[in-house]
Amino acid sequence: MAKWALELLLGGAVLTGCAFALSGWAAGAGWAWRPPWLPWLPWLVVAVTALSVLTVPYWRYRVHRWEISSDVVYLRIGALQRQWLLVPVSRIQTVDAQQNWLERLLRLATLRINTASHEGSSELVGLPLPTATDLASELARRAHALRDDAT
Structure with missing residues (x-):
């Protein structure tokens, strides 16, 4: 189970870094319009990663x-x-x-x-x-x- 949890954690860390980079780039890009949810995207990725790390390894172990x-x-x-x-x-x-x-x-x-x-x-x-x-x-x-x- 530790292997599955670490794989999810590492993948989530990469996606979180990409989401923070995208959000920061979009904030400084001076777009006339940008999605209102974009500043929340990194935190959504963190939440999904945390939920995945806490549930998916146990689920996979059971099946x-x-x-x-x-x-x-x-x-x-x-x-x-x-x-x-x-x-x-x-x-x-x-x-x-x-x-x-x-x-x-x-x-x-x-x-x-x-x-x-x-x-x-x-x-x-x-x-x-x-x-x-x-x-x-x-x-x-x-x-x-x-x-x-x-x-």
């Missing part, structure tokens, strides 16, 4: 689920439009544990599960780094043990 059984990886994603993914372990081609700079800072990782089909590929976001590396090696081992001819 994102995953489970790994002996032969299938189950994933449920999506807040407004639910999607259930069932990835057969025997169809897994590669399993990668990756980190971007924010995940590295928080000691998290994203586990990417790739199959031959784009629709069958999926990812688990925000896993603790040891869990992601253990799952990657375990899934790779299981996929090798269950490998069929894939036809």
Whole structure:
């Protein structure tokens, strides 16, 4: 949840800076007409950012689920439009544990599960780094043990 909150906070900070720059530029531009709501725009962006940081991570945490059984990886994603993914372990081609700079800072990782089909590929976001590396090696081992001819 911390990763999602920090992503929203950083994005909101950039948008707030842009809104303050636009508002300041418009005030000094000497326009004959400018929107009356423009001075309030930065504060609206701050309010929306604060509301998002306080609610969206909890909402995403409630709707994102995953489970790994002996032969299938189950994933449920999506807040407004639910999607259930069932990835057969025997169809897994590669399993990668990756980190971007924010995940590295928080000691998290994203586990990417790739199959031959784009629709069958999926990812688990925000896993603790040891869990992601253990799952990657375990899934790779299981996929090798269950490998069929894939036809």
